[in-house]
Amino acid sequence: MEDAAEISSTRDYYRKILPFYEKESLSHAHLNFWMGIAREARPRRILEIGAGLGRITAALSRVAPAVGIDVSFEMLAAARRRAPKRARFVAADARHAVFGPDFDLIVAPGDPISHMTSLDDRKRTLRAVARQLSPGGGFVLEGLYRQRLEVAHPRRSLRHPEGVLNIDEAWVPVGVKDLWHARYRYRDRRRDGSVRALSAAFLARAWNPATIRGFFGSCGLEIVALWGGFDHRPFSRAATRLLVVARRKAPTATRPQK
Secondary structure, three states: OHHHHHHHHHHHHHHHHHHHHHHHHHHHOOHHHHHHHHHHHOOOOEEEEOOOOOHHHHHHOOOOOEEEEEOOHHHHHHHHHOOOOOEEEEEOOOOOOOOOOOEEEEEEOOOHHHHOOOHHHHHHHHHHHHHHEEEEEEEEEEEOOOOOOOOEOOEEEEEEOOEEEEEEEEEEEOOOOOEEEEEEEEEEEEOOOOEEEEEEEEEEEOOOOOOHHHHHHOOOEEEEEEEOOOOOOEOOOOOOOEEEEEEEOOOOOOOOOO
C-alpha cells in the first residue's frame, strides 16, 4: 500500500506541473553529457530511470537501443508520440527490477530517486539497478545534493517561443537528516500578455557524500567516480552538483567447503 501511495503522489505532482515542466526540462536535459557517457560506454542496450518526456532516452537511442521507465502516464504518452524507432517507453516502478541483466548502461538524470525518501526504498531501487546491469555494466546518477542545512531560494528565468518562464524554488530542511521540503513556483509570462502561475511542493531526500559509497556498496554497486559538475570535475563540498558513476560489483568468490 505504501508503494502505491508514493507512486500516486509522484504522479499527481508531475501531472500538476506538466505544462511548466515541459519547458523547464529543456534546460535540464544536458544532452551532450549523457550522449558522451553513452558513447564512452559503448553499450549494447541502455535503460533510463525516470525518463519523463523521453528526450534523453530518445537521444541515447542514437547510440544503442534504449528503454525509458517512469510512473507518469502523461509524460510517457508524450514520450511515445515522438519516440524514434530504437527508443521504447515502459510504465514501471524503479524499485522493482522490470528487466533482467540486459543493460550495459543505466542512467538516472534529474535524480528520480530523490522522490524515494525512505532508505529502504532507495536500497530497493539501487538493488534493482544492480540486477538489471550486465556484468561490468555501469550506472550514472545525477544525484540531488544540498550543500548545507539552510533554506535556499534558487531562481531561474527560461525563455521559450511563447514567452518567459520564471521559476522560484524554496528548499527547506525538515529536521531529519538529508530530507528537504521543496516548493516550486512557476510564473509563465506569454507574449500575448497572459500569465499562468502555479505552485507545487514535494518531499525529497538528498544524497550524503560522506555515506554514499557505503550505501551503494550495500546494494551491489561500486562507486568509481564522484563528479561535481557535468564537466567531470571531481566532487568537492563546494560543488553544486553530485554525479555518481558506479558499476555492478563483481560477485564475491566463495571458497569450496572441504
